[in-house]
Amino acid sequence: MNIVLLDPRQTESELWSISSKRQLEHLRQHVDVQVGDTLKVGIREGKRYLTQIVEITDQVIRIQSIQEESVPKKLPVTLIVALPRPKVLRRLIMDAVTIGVEKIILLHSYRVEKSYWQSPFLQQLDQYITLGLEQAGDTIAPKIELYKRFKPFVEDVLPTLISENYPAYVAHPYVDAKMPYAIEHGCSVIIGPEGGFIPYEIDLLIKNGCQGVSLGNRILRTETAISYVLGRLFSAS
Amino acid sequence: MNIVLLDPRQTESELWSISSKRQLEHLRQHVDVQVGDTLKVGIREGKRYLTQIVEITDQVIRIQSIQEESVPKKLPVTLIVALPRPKVLRRLIMDAVTIGVEKIILLHSYRVEKSYWQSPFLQQLDQYITLGLEQAGDTIAPKIELYKRFKPFVEDVLPTLISENYPAYVAHPYVDAKMPYAIEHGCSVIIGPEGGFIPYEIDLLIKNGCQGVSLGNRILRTETAISYVLGRLFSAS
Secondary structure, three states: OEEEEHHHHHHHOOOOEOOOOHHHHHHHHHHHHOOOEEEEEEOOOOOOOEEEEEEOOOOEEEEEEEEEEOOOOOEEEEEEOOEEEEEEEEHHHHHHHOOOEEEEEEEEOOOOOOOHHHHHHHHHHHHHHHHHHHHHHHOOOOEEEOOOOOOOOHHHHHHHHOOOOOOEEOOOOOOOEOOOOOOEEHHHEEEEEOOOOHHHHHOOOOOOHEEEEEOOOOOOHHHHHHHHHHHOOOOOO | OOOOOOOOOHHHOOOOEOOOOOOOOOHHHHHHOOOOOOOEEEEOOEEEEEEEEEEOOOOOOEEEEEEOOOOOOEEEEEEEEEOHHHHHHHHHHHHHHHOOOOEEEEEOOOOHHHHHHHHHHHHHHHHHHHHHHHHHHHOOOEEEEEOOHHHHHHHHHHHHHOEOEEOOOEEOOOOOOOOOOOOOOOEEEEEEOOOOOHHHHHHHHHOOOOOOEEEOOOOOHHHHHHHHHHHHHHHOO
């Protein structure tokens, strides 16, 4: 947690209040906060501030704003990823948010188990976003969309996301073209499930405007591939 | 698991044997292997082969080699990382190995809890390496070294790793120089603990030849930073 993210309602009085149990525990145990300390705070969907702690009780920490700080920019990228196993979902969303992905699309695919769509973890996406924002020092949540059917998404939605200055790259081990790097435009990045997309899916993606690109002959786990690819694509920024 | 990694002793007869419980379970449950199927296999510290399954029993799967396959190259990088929390260690080592890091150094730092060095997980590094190699399709383990004292490492060991064509970059949020990208030489990459290196440590690293470089104003978790940085540095390869 590199900033404490507050709901706008917590910042309506002159003194702002931190009252979430998770945040209070973190501040007590990991940061050992004291009255007078400064604290970086963000307002969800709003600005970021350096604040000072003016009161600490069991239930609440009260702070006052000292000065505004800048909110980090997002990367101009739509991450389209096959829905991962529930235990990977939290880390994946948190990392994508931390890195600054603008929009996340969770997609069904042949090798995604149907049961993943029933996972209670899918109800907690907003919590994972909060954790990612607090890690990054960001305040603006990315958009998240879920598509439970592969073909209608690829045929009807995906083409509307693609343009000359906003291509879509699908990571695929068996093509010659390499994943580009240091790009200076936005793009969509499509990452398959464990075991990869099946040939039918790759064909459909490419038929609908995606560029199949290789990351070399090492096969990375989904979560690892996401940060590796984003580090590569946006190395110039 | 994208290849099955065997000990050389399992490949001394004409038919090779897969007998590890973990590997047998994976092949039965996730791959549903049958006699006649092909299987990618690597020999630890040796070559990689496409093989065919000739016998499946409860205790063993026997295979015969069909043809040699190429082992992916390593990245010319030494990853020097503050010892992470035990539960992160497995993922971190596995990911670094999967991405192809040539050498990994686990280092103490002020913000590393001393208890981490007592963790039983540190006895399992070889297992984590195996998992990373099997994920990547690699057969050659990276070297791993552990340094429980920061200052002697930085003053006595680190300078011997640095040369004109093999610089050392330390990720540090508060400098102007950016982490380079698409480099065409080897390097060391130094990643701090959660909470970062303390100023004394950063100063000592820089005094001993490291370049402090920034990854932008988002603060990534250690594991995320590793794949993000490696994707960026080696984007041209």
